[in-house]
Amino acid sequence: MCLSAIGYLLAILALRVAAWQSLEAYIVAVNKFGAECVSDPRGNSTLTTLCISFVNPAPIVAQGNASTLADNVVGRIDITTNFVGQELNIEYLYGLFLEGATANTTQLIGTPITTVPQALVVEQPVAFVSFVTNLLFSTVNLTLPLQIDVILRFDDETMKVTSYDATLRRWSEFWDYYIPLLVPKAAEELMAANTADVDYCNSTDIIVHRAAADICTVAQTYCLGGNQQYDSYDQCVQFITEEVPFGASWSGGENASDLAYRWKDIDMVKYRPDVHCPHVGPTGGDYCIPRNYIDIVLNPPFNESFIAYTASGQ
Numbered sequence: 001m002c003l004s005a006i007g008y009l010l011a012i013l014a015l016r017v018a019a020w021q022s023l024e025a026y027i028v029a030v031n032k033f034g035a036e037c038v039s040d041p042r043g044n045s046t047l048t049t050l051c052i053s054f055v056n057p058a059p060i061v062a063q064g065n066a067s068t069l070a071d072n073v074v075g076r077i078d079i080t081t082n083f084v085g086q087e088l089n090i091e092y093l094y095g096l097f098l099e100g101a102t103a104n105t106t107q108l109i110g111t112p113i114t115t116v117p118q119a120l121v122v123e124q125p126v127a128f129v130s131f132v133t134n135l136l137f138s139t140v141n142l143t144l145p146l147q148i149d150v151i152l153r154f155d156d157e158t159m160k161v162t163s164y165d166a167t168l169r170r171w172s173e174f175w176d177y178y179i180p181l182l183v184p185k186a187a188e189e190l191m192a193a194n195t196a197d198v199d200y201c202n203s204t205d206i207i208v209h210r211a212a213a214d215i216c217t218v219a220q221t222y223c224l225g226g227n228q229q230y231d232s233y234d235q236c237v238q239f240i241t242e243e244v245p246f247g248a249s250w251s252g253g254e255n256a257s258d259l260a261y262r263w264k265d266i267d268m269v270k271y272r273p274d275v276h277c278p279h280v281g282p283t284g285g286d287y288c289i290p291r292n293y294i295d296i297v298l299n300p301p302f303n304e305s306f307i308a309y310t311a312s313g314q
């Protein structure tokens with residue numbers, strides 16, 4: 001009885017294993033998640049030249065869909081928050097790194113230029129990938145590495161990502177390291193633009209005003225008519241610099257002006273103002289909420305497990 005039950009379970013397991021798509025299919029899908037490599041010259045990457053990358057995400061951000069993400073994908077990025085559905089996940093995954101590529105002012109987040117894989121483990125339908133991406137801060141000619149870890153779960157039929165959990169490793173340490181290196185250049189830019197009310201003896205104030213100039217330029221350029229968020233550029237700057245805190249390096253998603261919340265949204269606004277203008281505005285849309293540490297740790301947003309079947313003993 002017991003043996004046959006085990007035999008039955010083994011048979012189920014064998015069926016399941018036989019039903020999974022190949023490891024190669026998973027590796028290709030992991031690659032596409034990183035860069036939508038299909039339309040990229042690096043698209044024929046293999047395991048040895050893994051093309052995980054957020055380099056040049058513009059086409060994904062512009063078209064607002066990614067063939068790699070399931071419609072109801074649930075994602076989490078540790079320094080920001082949880083995102084449900086394609087549009088928001090594209091915003092946060094790919095939009096985060098976009099603007100720095102074209103802006104001619106000092107951006108608070110660098111532009112990914114190269115990516116080197118560090119780890120890849122696949123056990124269908126779950127994969128773990130870790131990569132070091134080099135971020136370029138072009139106005140200060142500085143390139144710095146950041147390691148990113150992502151656990152992914154795929155729909156084995158469509159090979160689209162249904163859940164992902166991403167961690168920007170050592171982000172707070174990274175932030176404390178690089179932000180001071182941007183301050184002199186940011187101050188120079190603000191002075192050149194005759195920006196009012198900046199305390200040039202206060203590094204944080206310089207960075208806050210740099211962020212405000214970028215956020216408010218975008219808000220006033222693209223959020224028009226029914227999408228308007230602020231009465232004027234000056235009112236926007238006043239709100240960003242005085243009414244919300246700048247926020248900690250890790251507190252994106254809270255009601256703050258910093259990179260990971262209002263600042264990072266500026267990339268997406270021009271493509272779909274109706275969706276993204278509230279994210280740079282005073283309300284912050286639905287995504288600008290206080291977060292409780294214990295709640296974050298104990299209540300993951302995912303509808304499915306990241307524990308692979310063999311590990312779970314099923």
Ligand SMILES: *[C@@H]1O[C@H](CO)[C@@H](O)[C@H](O)[C@H]1NC(C)=O
Nearest residue numbers: 040041042043044045046049
């Ligand atoms: C893609 O693969 C083909 C065939 O293996 C190879 O000839 C070509 O150089 C590769 N392209 C790139 C950009 O690596």
Ligand SMILES: *[C@@H]1O[C@H](CO)[C@@H](O)[C@H](O)[C@H]1NC(C)=O
Nearest residue numbers: 062063064065066067068069
């Ligand atoms: C993405 O959107 C564009 C334009 O809306 C559409 O042409 C394209 O087929 C879509 N791609 C996918 C993979 O859904």
Ligand SMILES: *[C@@H]1O[C@H](CO)[C@@H](O)[C@H](O)[C@H]1NC(C)=O
Nearest residue numbers: 102103104105106189192217
């Ligand atoms: C930076 O870009 C803005 C808007 O695209 C433009 O008005 C400005 O002249 C540029 N500044 C420099 C120094 O290139």
Ligand SMILES: *[C@@H]1O[C@H](CO)[C@@H](O)[C@H](O)[C@H]1NC(C)=O
Nearest residue numbers: 136137138139140141142143
């Ligand atoms: C930027 O930095 C690189 C590497 O440190 C250096 O070779 C290059 O000359 C620098 N470029 C400028 C414009 O300063």
Ligand SMILES: *[C@@H]1O[C@H](CO)[C@@H](O)[C@H](O)[C@H]1NC(C)=O
Nearest residue numbers: 202203204205206208241246
């Ligand atoms: C520096 O600027 C920040 C942001 O504007 C502000 O919150 C902080 O109080 C300022 N610090 C000092 C010492 O003035």
Ligand SMILES: *[C@@H]1O[C@H](CO)[C@@H](O)[C@H](O)[C@H]1NC(C)=O
Nearest residue numbers: 243244255282283284288289
């Ligand atoms: C964020 O803070 C501002 C200023 O205090 C406030 O007006 C706004 O309602 C807050 N937004 C949320 C979502 O709490």
Ligand SMILES: CC(=O)N[C@H]1CO[C@H](CO)[C@@H](O)[C@@H]1O
Nearest residue numbers: 074082083084300301302303
């Ligand atoms: C079908 C289902 O349960 N969907 C949920 C998946 O998780 C997200 C985020 O927690 C929920 O918003 C969905 O309702």
